[in-house]
Amino acid sequence: MSEVFDSAVDCKLLFNSVTQSESALILLRAKLVAITRRLGVSNLERENMLLVAAELVSNNVKHAAGRGMVQLWMQPGGVLDMLSLDYGPGIADLASAEEDGYSTSSTLGKGLGAIRRLSGESYGNPP
Numbered sequence: 001m002s003e004v005f006d007s008a009v010d011c012k013l014l015f016n017s018v019t020q021s022e023s024a025l026i027l028l029r030a031k032l033v034a035i036t037r038r039l040g041v042s043n044l045e046r047e048n049m050l051l052v053a054a055e056l057v058s059n060n061v062k063h064a065a066g067r068g069m070v071q072l073w074m075q076p077g078g079v080l081d082m083l084s085l086d087y088g089p090g091i092a093d094l095a096s097a098e099e100d101g102y103s104t105s106s107t108l109g110k111g112l113g114a115i116r117r118l119s120g121e122s123y124g125n126p127p
Contacts (some may be wrong), residue, residue, distance in 0.1 A: 005076055012028075012074040013023055019086075020066035025057040034081075037080055048118040049082070055115050056084040064088030 005011060015031045017024050029050055035048045053070070060068030068086030075081055091112075098112045 010076050013071060014074055015070070015072035017070055018066075019057050019060035019064075019068045019070055019084075022057060024060055024061075024070065025054055027055050028057065028072075031072060032086075035072065035080060039080065046098075049080075052115050052118050053082060055112075056082065059112075060084060060086045060088075080125075 014035060015028065017027055032049055032053055033046065036049060041049070056070055060066065060070070064086035065088070067085060067088070071081075071083045072087075073081040074084065094112075098116050100113045
């Protein structure tokens with residue numbers, strides 16, 4: 001069994017921002033670069049995290065009409081979590097939406113697949 005942490009005691013919120021427009025990405029990118037440099041994250045891992053951040057913000061702006069937020073949390077052991085919440089309509093078929101080329105908004109349809117591939121862990125719609 002894995003250890004359970006109390007987020008109020010063991011975890012630290014490093015960044016919290018609403019994602020009303022693509023400009024939210026500027027602050028998120030700056031914070032991510034500073035944190036990952038301090039943690040000694042490789043350039044490749046940092047670039048992957050920046051791509052995930054861009055997709056999360058973009059999805060919040062496009063699909064949730066800017067009604068969302070992104071947070072960065074420092075977990076015990078130097079683990080960095082990026083959390084995105086939105087108040088969009090949800091995704092009816094998450095498995096299909098994660099397939100490259102699937103789009104409901106006339107885009108390339110690569111965003112959710114990229115998030116899944118580039119993240120250590122990724123979770124979609126809650127049950």
